Amino acid sequence: MATLTENRISPEVRAERERFYEKIGRDDYAPLWEQLHSLVTKVPTSACRTAHWQYATARAYLDEAGKLITAKEAERRVLILENPGMRGKAAITPALYAGLQMILPGEVAPAHRHSQSALRLILEGDGAFTTVDGEQSLMKRGDFIITPSWTWHDHGNHTDQPMVWLDGLDVPMVAMLDASFAESGSTEAQSFLRPPGDSALRFGNNMAPVDAQPTPNRASPLFSYAYVDACASLAAMATSGTPDACNGYKLRYLNPLTGGSAMPTIGAYIQQLPAHFASAPYRCSAGTIFAVIEGSVTVTTPDQTFDAGPNDVFVIPSWVAHEFKVRERTVLFSFSDRPVQEALGLWREQRNAN
Incomplete structure (x- = not known):
């Protein structure tokens, strides 16, 4: 075992310490002074690495998977x-999971529920549905949809084209807390308890039922956030103000009852980078997953530069400085564990980061 003072102690003292460490280890103790420097670091030292997934490659793999296994x-x-820095852990950052899901025409992904919270960003297709606690929402490209913790949800596709979306879940976070629970439904699809769009009419017009209270899972009562509405808000920002030097025009998705994040463990955001925009260097403590909805962006970090186009996904780890540069108007969706870090007083950012 290497020690902090390895070069300043005699071989005799080193050997004596090693015997002591071995002895206390048999009773499940360990010396903090040998690990403190790696446990309490001056800046984040994550195994997470910057990575980029091109949609064209992913789409070909999804087609192949569609021939090998059914959604059911x-x-x-x-x-x-x-x-790539955390292979085998089913994680895109230490706190979050991401995946690309495909539902073929006529398929249904059966109902289940789990303690993990989930989001969907629709990448391809128009008209398939997801049902959350008895309310069905049709899905269009760019829509942001949530399935909060412990809510029943199933997906189906009655169109003649495949549907593909980006999944984001707090799987690693829930696993770290040993709080994973799951249950399969007794039927393939849920019964409808409310008409489609009911939650949007109740909570999406800057109003709410008079006695409405936050749910135990602290998630938004809205399940679907339409891309067309997000675009209208971004356009309004772009006509009435200058872009932020780091983020362009950026919005966060909210819980209308609390004003907080749509889900307590995952923050979701959408931003517009105007044509010919070049961001100032930026970094924050929340490892962040991005997806390109419109346009394309050149991403530069200290160790690499890459171009991301429509439906591509990329991740920027905690405290990694990055810059965005675009030629045309570009819209990015992103999600991170920022709400958890903010709730615990841990979140930090640095503009014009070196």
Whole structure:
């Protein structure tokens, strides 16, 4: 075992310490002074690495997967986006999971529920549905949809084209807390308890039922956030103000009852980078997953530069400085564990980061 003072102690003292460490280890103790420097670091030192997944490659793999296994057989036909620095952990950052899911025409992904919270960003297709706690929402490209913790949800596709979306879940976070629970439904699809769009009419017009209270899972009562509405808000920002030097025009998706994040463990955001925009260097403590909805962006970090186009996904780890540069108007969706870090007083950012 290497020690902090390895070069300043005699071989005799080193050997004596090693015997002591071995002795206390048999009773399940360990010396903090040998690990403190790696446990309490001056800046984040994550195994997470910057990575980029091109949609063209992913789409070909999804087509192949569609021929190998049905959505019902798989329960969820998803390709996990594994961070190259954390292979085998089913994680894209230490706190979050991401995957690409495909539902073929006529398929249903059966109903289940789990303690993990999930989001969907629709990448391809128009008109398939997801049902959350008895309310069906049709899905269009760019829509942001949530399935909060412990809500029943199933997906289906009655169109004649495949549907593909980006999944984001707090799987690693829930696993770290040993709080994973799951349950399969007794039927393939849920019964409808409310008409489609009911939650949007109740909570999406800057109003709410008079006695409405936050749910135990602290998630938004809205299940679907339409891309067309997000675009209208971004356009309004772009006509009445200058872009932020780091983020362009950026919005966060909210819980209308609390004003907080749509889900307590995952923050979701959408931003517009105007044509010819070049961002100032930026970094924050929340490892962030991005997906390109419109346009394309050149991403530069200290160790690499790459171009991301429509439906591509990329991840920027915690405290990694990055810059965005675009030629045309570009829209990015992103999600991170920022709400958890903010709730715990841990979140930090640095503009014009070196």
